[in-house]
Amino acid sequence: MPENQEAEKIIFLPNLKHGxxxxxxSKSRDYIAMPVRESFENIDFYxxxxxxxxxxxxxxxxxxxxxxxxxxxxxxxxxEQMRHPGYINSWLRILKQDKRAIFxxxxxxxxxxxxxxxxxxxxxDEEECFSKAA
Numbered sequence: 001m002p003e004n005q006e007a008e009k010i011i012f013l014p015n016l017k018h019g020x021x022x023x024x025x026s027k028s029r030d031y032i033a034m035p036v037r038e039s040f041e042n043i044d045f046y047x048x049x050x051x052x053x054x055x056x057x058x059x060x061x062x063x064x065x066x067x068x069x070x071x072x073x074x075x076x077x078x079x080e081q082m083r084h085p086g087y088i089n090s091w092l093r094i095l096k097q098d099k100r101a102i103f104x105x106x107x108x109x110x111x112x113x114x115x116x117x118x119x120x121x122x123x124x125d126e127e128e129c130f131s132k133a134a
Contacts, residue, residue, distance in 0.1 A: 004047075013120055018035070032050065055112045058111075
């Protein structure tokens, strides 16, 4: 299976452990657990899953220090899981209370992406790409 060099730079940032059947980020132990690559239907599903977990990893106190939720359904948990369809009811509750919550979540997501690109050395590649396009 061909690998994308830029994608691989990103997945080397966290402590990543392959094995088992679940993907998750352990805040207390500061590592990401991932099933082996071959268990995914294709490499894009693997990268999508590991990147989702890497966004959680960026919230650790030693990095971007985001609040993590304590349980399924609470506001901080929903913010961490904003891309997952299973959290739609939590998001609807949050949006009823705060119409701007989606903008806060988007800003936090962008901060995570910027952090990952910077730490992986890909931020300069992105800036170069934008300057060529302009």
